[in-house]
Amino acid sequence: MESIFTWLIAGSILSFFLVRYWMGHKKGEAAARAAAEKGALFSDGPKAQHPKIHTDGCIGCGACITVCPEGDVLGLISGKAAIINGHKCIGHGLCADECPVGAITMVMAKPSSGADIPVISAEHETNVPNLFITGELGGLALIKNAVNQGRDCVDVIAQRFNGTAGRAEEHNVLDVVIVGAGPAGISASLRASEHGLKTVTLERENVGGTVSKYPRQKLVMTSPVAFPTYGKFKKTTLSKEDLLAFWEKVIQRTDLDIHTSEPVETVQKQPDGLFRVRTSLQEYSSRAVVLALGRSGTPRKLGVKGEELSHVLYRLIEADHYTNQNILIVGGGDSAVEAAMGLAHQEGNKVTLSYRKGEFSRLKDRNAKRIEEHMRSGKLIVLFNSMPTEFREGSLSIEVDGQTRELPNDFVWIFAGGTPPSDFLKAAGVAFGTTSSEIPAPAGSQGTLHVLPQSKTVSRQMDEVRPT
DSSP states (O other): OHHHHHHHHHHHHHHHHHHHHHHHHHHHHHHHHHHHHHHHHHHSOOOOSEEOOTTTTTOOHHHHHHHHHHHHTTTETTEEEEOOOOOGOOOOHHHHHTTOOOOEEEEEEOOOOOOTTEEEEETBBBBSSEHHHHHHHGGSHHHHHHHHHHHHHHHHHHHHHHTTOOOOSSSSSEEEEEEOOHHHHHHHHHHHHHOOOOOOEEEETTTTTTGGGGGOOEEEEEOOOTTTTTEEOOOOEEEEEHHHHHHHHHHHHTTTTEEEEEEEEEEETTTSSEEEEEEOOEEEEEEEEEOOOOOOOOEOOOOOOOTTTTEEESSOOOOGGGSSSSEEEEESSSSHHHHHHHHHTTTTEEEEOOSSSSOSSSHHHHHHHHHHHHHHHTSSSEEESEEEEEETTEEEEEEEEEEEEEEOOEEEOOOOOOESSSHHHHHTTTTBOOOOOOOOOTTTOOEEEEEOOOSSEEEEEEEEOOOO
8 A cells, every 4th residue: 555655656746747847848849839930020041051950860859959159049849950030040050060969960041033142152162263252241150150261262272273373474463362351361361371372362441350340349259160370269259359369460470461451442354364353552463362351341321311420320349439428329130239238338328229120030149138138227228110310410300100209319320231242243243143052163163053142231240240
């Protein structure tokens, strides 16, 4: 009798935990399904590199879900991992690394027929032979991806030249011109130095590309990555200043030929097979070109009256330079939210964030949580369903839910994305917009060309992200 009673107690305890686990599992799956349905409203899925889940091999352990730094990109549905918020995925690849059974591989997004989609090969080459695109301009975010692509495409160039690198018959002909000195451009420059290629790197602003434009002390999240000439860089969290200092240290070791404040105006392939690269200062002749431009291009304007005034800005670098000001931030992406929170922490600032939609939909998970905290605490005001209608010295007009309000104002920052350099690429002969995922590769290359998606505007400033 005592034995039966003991078994009943043990069975009851076991049943309690089993039922609790089952209910939690069902609740989690319901939340995942709801997130997937909501995610589908915001986009048609991942825009670049993302995980492909092989459901036959997936064991539903959830390791891929917990390791993702972007929040709820993945979830468990019917006991299998699934993409539920594809628009949040920026291609870290940690989920594939963490999967214990190898049921996840990283793939590129499906091709589409958009007019702003460049055609590049698996070797990062365009339809123009020996003209390469790397980094964000090629469809991938993350510093790690940019560094790897910059390195790999230069390896392809060195292999094609097959021992003739650095020995062009014409004294003034370079082996490769690298356009852009962000993560991809720096990596390509270092690799070119390792191969002994005659190289010049052209940067329209300063070394660092998009990273150099981040607000002071903005944390840049990176995955371990191998830098040419340096080796494995293992840090996973560092500030903008730390990253720029690291690059400067590596560059000084190799004495790279980097020309800053020299924007490239045109790149043209000549009948003799050489490229003519024209900048604001001079022309260069080269056997190959690597475009590591980034994708932000020219800041997108709103077309609002008074937008030309000097206090209306499009880039925030040093938030601590602004105190005791009435500030409006326009935008709903990570760049806008991060700027608003940074300015809200400065003494005496009254910060308002204007977003044209009814809720945030594309924020990184940590930014979404932080902005909620700022809104609850009253550190900043968020006006959804709003749009500025006029900027003036000392004030502005803004429409909120159909009603016009007047606000005192000292500074405005607009984060409405930028127009990618599509015209520049088309003038260079780069093909855009195809409905096929595979087309013939250019002469002198291997394999097929794949279409990588590229948005018409870019509103997110990277967190590791947005390299050039």
